[in-house]
Amino acid sequence: MPSKNQIHVGTVPIGGGAPVAVQTMTKTETADIQATLAQIRRVADAGADLVRCAVPRDSDAQALATIVRESPIPIVADIHYNYTLALKAFDAGAHCVRINPGNIGGPDKVAAVVARAKELGRPLRIGVNSGSLPEHLRELEFADPVEALVTAAVEFVELMERLEFTNFKVSIKSTSVPNTIASNRMLAQRIPYPLHIGVTEAGTKWSGSLKSAVGLGTLLADGIGDTIRISLSTFQAEEEVKVAWEILKALKLRRRGPVLIACPTCGRLQFDMDTVVTEVERRLEQYEEPIEVSVLGCGVNGIGEARHADFGIAGAKDMGVIYAKGELIRKVPTARLVDELFAEIDKYYASGKKVLRDQASVAEAAQWLAENEDETAMTPERMAALEAEAAKREAQSPVKGRRFTRASA
Known part of the structure; x- marks a missing residue:
């Protein structure tokens, strides 16, 4: 079943029964504004509903203002380690910011990002990856990787709720297809928030597409997943979008093109x-x-x-x-x-x-x-x-x- 809660990334509704949104991530340096916008236009033409841009440097955050203004689809800023970049991304107009609980820097840093999101009325994405879990869960990861993923997500959800913030979506991803399926099934039973699903670092266009189709297709057939991203080792982000659409079309969840x-x-x-x-x-x-x-x-x-x-x-x-x-x-x-x-x-x-x-x-x-x-x-x-x-x-x-x-x- 779809998540109970619904958020909006720009004009795109996610969760609460809305159509499964398709997204991808640019492969360019975000500071290269023209190259990034060219790729964004290509993925939009391929059917992406929203797109994520990496923001590892100040120059990338500064470029976002122009990218957001000229992009045909909403922009999500992808932040790791440096919470101040999340603040700058919001100030540049990013429609949503993704932060990783395993490396963002602790509850006080999260609180600062949440405060800015509240002020601007924009959502966050909590992105938990098997490769970057919080330090206190590293041992559990070896004993029970599924429980470790779900625990990390739930702990962060509880922090959001303590901060009285509910305008967010959650993702828990693994390179393992069985772990991705099991952890998302478990999490879907425990939280009402929209789920972003994907198999992280899935592989090449061939093998990665197959792994993604098996993992995400299984979850979507169960009614789990409000937005999807296919993660392939390719510089052509539009290829990820095409695979995502083929999965949705195969399950008759959305229709687009022949x-x-x-x-x-x-x-x-x-x-x-x-x-x-x-x-x-x-x-x-x-x-x-x-x-x-x-x-x-x-x-x-x-x-x-x-x-x-x-x-x-x-x-x-x-x-x-x-x-x-x-x-x-x-x-x-x-x-x-x-x-x-x-x-x-x-x-x-x-x-x-x-x-x-x-x-x-x-x-x-x-x-x-x-x-x-x-x-x-x-x-x-x-x-x-x-x-x-x-x-x-x-x-x-x-x-x-x-x-x-x-x-x-």
Whole structure:
């Protein structure tokens, strides 16, 4: 379930049932204003709702004023060690400040940051990482890393509450996927505040995306998590945003842009599907609507296997078919499948989201499918026919409706 409390980072609501917010972190030196703003614009275009900037130096804090003013999305300042940088970040206009209880410098330093946040009416993020726990929890970390993470977070929450401050979100992150899942599940039961979830230092675009999908997907499927960040070893922050969106789209938590369905291929494949799928995925990036498109490698099974797609293609050696919502549109040469698919998609949008069909073309495609049908393939249509036949035989059973009782000895 989503957190009970809700905060706002700029205009973005987090927690309390709001859509899961997507965020990332810039990879540039924040003091390099133009490079940082260029990356922020890229991540915003990719779908980031907010973005975090590292502020390790005074020059970074000074740059924030311009960055906040020109950024298309809210800015979170990321602070470690030096609490005065948190104060300067707030003064520069940061919409939220992240502090780490393991290294910010003690309750008095936290109180100073909270006082400034209260004064300005802006939120904080409490960021607990397995690699930077408070010193008194280091031993517990080796014995029970999950309990250590949760304890650090709860102790800091209790400090916030003693300071009469509730305008914050909490994150507890680990490089371990099981520990990330277990600790967030435990914390979600103990506090009402919004949770920022992520697998820290997840790895490369390939391995890190998989770890993040497993860890965050599990939590989100449980209803845990109000905002997410994918942490990948890449200088392209927009790649983190794309992965985050794919996770949310896979769980149907949010919709943004196209969804691609593609079969895994098998021995029935008779055309270069790798190239086709890659090209379809590339061209779909130009569309902002949440359209669902399927690419199937079998001309017979394709329609049944992705009948709920808005549009799709199913190929064969020399010819393939285009369909929409499980119904045929026309057949085209395999070499032109991609071009003709997008021609149909463009006509769909141009006509006000109406699928346009020419009945002669539909009939021609249906005839081609019938002539090339694999009689051994168990298509959804054939399964439905077999089930109907079985039901018909049952209805004709000579013992249907009778009651049988075992005769007593």
